[in-house]
Amino acid sequence: MVADWQPVRRTRTFEDVIAQIERRIAADGLKAGDRLPAERSLAEQLGVSRSSVREAMRVLETLGVVSSQVGRGPDAGAVLTSRPDTALTDLLRLHLGLASLELREVIDTRLMIERGAAARAASAGSDTTGLATALAGMDAARSAEEFVEHDTAFHCALADASGNRLIAAIMRSLRDSMRRYAVEAVTRLGDTSVLRADHERILAAVRAGDPDEAANAVAEHLAHAYPSLS
Amino acid sequence: MVADWQPVRRTRTFEDVIAQIERRIAADGLKAGDRLPAERSLAEQLGVSRSSVREAMRVLETLGVVSSQVGRGPDAGAVLTSRPDTALTDLLRLHLGLASLELREVIDTRLMIERGAAARAASAGSDTTGLATALAGMDAARSAEEFVEHDTAFHCALADASGNRLIAAIMRSLRDSMRRYAVEAVTRLGDTSVLRADHERILAAVRAGDPDEAANAVAEHLAHAYPSLS
DNA sequence: GCTTCGATATGGTCTGACCATACTGTGGTC
DNA sequence: GACCACAGTATGGTCAGACCATATCGAAGC
Helix, strand or coil, X not given: CCCCCCCCCCCCHHHHHHHHHHHHHHHHCCXXXXXXXXXXXHHHHHCCCHHHHHHHHHHHHHXXXXXXXXXXXXXXXXXXXXXXXXXXXXXXXXXXXXXXXXXXXXXXXXXXXXXXXXXXXXXXXXXXXXXXXXXXXXXXXXXXXXXXXXXXXXXXXXXXXXXXXXXXXXXXXXXXXXXXXXXXXXXXXXXXXXXXXXXXXXXXXXXXXXXXXXXXXXXXXHHHHCHHHC | CCCCCCCCCCCCHHHHHHHHHHHHHHHHCXXXXXXXXXXXXXXXXXXXXXXXXXXXXXHHHHCCCEEEECCCCCCCEEEECCCHHHHHHHHHHHHHHCCCCCHHHHHHHHHHHHHHHHHHHHHHCCCCHHHHHHHHHXXXXXXXXXXXXXXXXXXXXXXXXXCCHHHHHHHHHHHXXXXXXXXXXXXXXXXXHHHHHHHHHHHHHHHHCCHHHXXXXXXXXXXXXXXXXX
């Protein structure tokens, strides 16, 4: 007989609380904006201490699912939200700091995501005013930081234009977590005219509804911006 | 005069604790496997309560950066880890449940990631034994669940073969969070011979070192597996 | 040398208290 | 009636202190 014993899965109280909240969200069809019971009330209903409820809340907050507001009123308490991008940003930032991810990997991932996003945006014929606005911002920028700010806006707008919210969230997170390196890259490059031409080309391809050209334009743009990684 | 007032940034104690731990990780060059001080000790050193330290730990644990072990000894306490994939999985699962993301978006994202991963794997000439093993597992599968299990292994092995850990983590999370739907899709499809041929084609392309063919094979495979989403 | 069992350090949980915050409702004032 | 000042109150945020379960360590005993 004998057989491979499975280790006893110790489930901690707060994990149980999370699971119940999660089940409740699914069962009641709760949506972003809806309120969860107050911590004290939830603790009493679940028969656990408030500490455990609070730890569960911290986890859900970290995952970008709830947001806690102090005070009283309709907006106070734990409110369901939908911020996958902030959660992703924290995740990437920490793992970059821990060196469990390298910048090369992040940029490479971004390339894959953004090629697809550009292609989708082009074939969907999305609105391009956000892209144009960001482009103008880059022209007016007077420092590398400012330039990167609008550059980020450009690429996020491109992701938004893909119509895929997960893509958009991932793009925001990737950009946020590599902001510091982007400023370095722009500073090292000095002349931003090449990047400007790239952006123009991407915008034109999206406007023209040409997915392949859009994807290629993005790929070449990233190769220009981070030449050391090719 | 006046200008745009910034809202007062209420920083909660546990957020401060996180920031300090994060800074300490970077400053001391801590790596996965290293231990953090015990909760009580950390609370005393930082001049905060243990509850605040614990909430910080919950956040870091959620982000896949630390792992807590009870007991005593060298492995007990909070140990730095590197599990971005479990964190990503939780994130996606919750947001899918909250309907802030749709399945279509997840699959579309997966397509973009996996095309790139396949291309990288092909041009890197990576080891393909994992892919072959998973393929054999699919052939031996006697249920849709079992099939999907090995199918997941195949696609995760492909992502691993790309050599990009972020890609691999994202692929694992995407697959895990859509496991349920994958089983449905296979069941609906009935005949898996088409999928088998697709997998063979992907494997062959990777072995041949043909990035474009690998990417195309992946794209067509996903179109076969989820025809309703094309 | 080996086993046994207490000491101990660790995270996990609970209780109860207090604070800061922000809305709610009441009462007074004009 | 409209407005304002203020006490009331529900909320999350924080703390202190206790107890439990677990896993190792170490000394005592064989």
